[in-house]
Amino acid sequence: xxxxxxxxxxxxxxxxxxxxxxxxxxxxxAQLRRQGLKDVKARKKxxxxxxxxxxxxxxxxxxxxxxxxxxxxxxxxxxxxxxDLAARSAENPAVQEVTLRVKQDxxxxxxxxxxLIKEPKMFDELFVNLVRAxxxxxxxxxxxxxxxxxxxxxxxxxxxVKSAMTYPIAVLVIAFIITxxxxxxxxxxxxxxxxxxxxxxxxxxxxxxxxSNWTQANWYWVIxxxxxxxxxxxxxxxxxxxxxxxxxxLSLHLPVFGMILRKSGVARFxxxxxxxxxxxxxxxxxxxxxxxTSGNRVMQQAIMSARTSISEGRxxxxxxxxxGLFPVMVTQMINIGESTGNLELMLxxxxxxxxxEVDRAVDNLTALLEPIILVILGTLIGGLVVAMYLxxxxxxxxxx
Numbered sequence: 001x002x003x004x005x006x007x008x009x010x011x012x013x014x015x016x017x018x019x020x021x022x023x024x025x026x027x028x029x030a031q032l033r034r035q036g037l038k039d040v041k042a043r044k045k046x047x048x049x050x051x052x053x054x055x056x057x058x059x060x061x062x063x064x065x066x067x068x069x070x071x072x073x074x075x076x077x078x079x080x081x082x083x084d085l086a087a088r089s090a091e092n093p094a095v096q097e098v099t100l101r102v103k104q105d106x107x108x109x110x111x112x113x114x115x116l117i118k119e120p121k122m123f124d125e126l127f128v129n130l131v132r133a134x135x136x137x138x139x140x141x142x143x144x145x146x147x148x149x150x151x152x153x154x155x156x157x158x159x160x161v162k163s164a165m166t167y168p169i170a171v172l173v174i175a176f177i178i179t180x181x182x183x184x185x186x187x188x189x190x191x192x193x194x195x196x197x198x199x200x201x202x203x204x205x206x207x208x209x210x211x212s213n214w215t216q217a218n219w220y221w222v223i224x225x226x227x228x229x230x231x232x233x234x235x236x237x238x239x240x241x242x243x244x245x246x247x248x249x250l251s252l253h254l255p256v257f258g259m260i261l262r263k264s265g266v267a268r269f270x271x272x273x274x275x276x277x278x279x280x281x282x283x284x285x286x287x288x289x290x291x292x293t294s295g296n297r298v299m300q301q302a303i304m305s306a307r308t309s310i311s312e313g314r315x316x317x318x319x320x321x322x323x324g325l326f327p328v329m330v331t332q333m334i335n336i337g338e339s340t341g342n343l344e345l346m347l348x349x350x351x352x353x354x355x356x357e358v359d360r361a362v363d364n365l366t367a368l369l370e371p372i373i374l375v376i377l378g379t380l381i382g383g384l385v386v387a388m389y390l391x392x393x394x395x396x397x398x399x400x
Contacts, residue, residue: 070144267354274347
């Protein structure tokens with residue numbers, strides 16, 4: 001089946017456009033005319049090169065789309081027109097295709113929620129549930145605005161945590177590569193130079209040369225070992241619930257990094273829960289969605305325990321306190337929110353506070369890591385350089 005781009009005039013006189021699949025141009029034109037469209041024009045959509053086509057939809061693109069949709073719905077535009085405009089402004093062909101498919105489903109009479117469910121790559125379960133709540137309560141524009149804010153905050157928080165984790169790893173990888181280059185190409189040149197000295201080399205120099213010889217003989221085994229460990233770790237992490245759970249538990253107790261992950265988890269919990277409550281979603285359904293988007297199996301278990309507690313007629317705060325993941329300040333504010341009927345407001349305050357805490361923690365981590373990394377790199381690279389020049393210094397002192 002080929003994809004065709006079409007333009008036509010509706011019964012009401014307005015211009016319509018979109019894309020449709022069909023066996024050939026004749027079939028497509030007939031299908032569009034049966035829908036009551038006039039002056040139908042269609043052409044086959046050019047196929048993009050697989051090399052250049054972008055198929056993955058990024059979180060940033062979803063954030064932009066959500067904000068656009070919220071703005072357009074809030075201004076009173078019909079949903080069909082909203083998705084048509086969003087498709088035209090999309091730079092990624094994958095986003096454009098998804099948006100046009102949703103538009104066609106709505107034109108065919110589907111509810112917005114039913115159309116979104118068919119596109120899980122762009123619209124996750126949380127997105128769909130919030131839109132459903134907005135449709136049912138008649139406040140779709142308000143819910144979309146809250147969803148846009150949530151998506152923006154969540155993307156920002158995820159980027160900050162990723163930045164905190166990426167920086168030290170990137171520096172260590174670069175240090176590893178530089179050390180490997182020195183060991184394989186630079187040190188052997190010095191070792192060949194030292195063979196004619198006729199004297200015993202200093203201990204640091206002999207150690208570095210021995211390490212260089214071992215690296216030259218076994219470098220491919222090192223790469224295979226690292227690749228194998230990464231492969232089996234990733235496979236176990238995605239396929240074994242027990243291993244995944246234990247790694248998530250360990251990550252929350254790492255020095256410095258664990259604190260950032262815990263604070264970001266609390267912020268994500270509060271922001272998601274607040275958004276669901278504001279949309280009018282029932283508490284039990286809200287907690288189920290919050291657990292699925294927690295990003296950590298240990299926190300997910302704690303949230304599901306809270307859901308069970310509420311379903312049994314108890315409070316939300318007891319299992320959260322028992323988990324040890326949520327600070328007392330958080331559980332107290334949730335308790336106040338439950339008691340006063342201002343749970344949404346309390347959760348928003350918790351989310352704002354912990355998002356700022358993550359900001360400060362990431363800044364402090366960066367400031368702490370910079371001198372430590374400089375010392376490590378200086379010691380590693382400087383030690384290799386000194387070890388290689390020691391024999392030259394000793395030879396100079398003997399000659400002098």
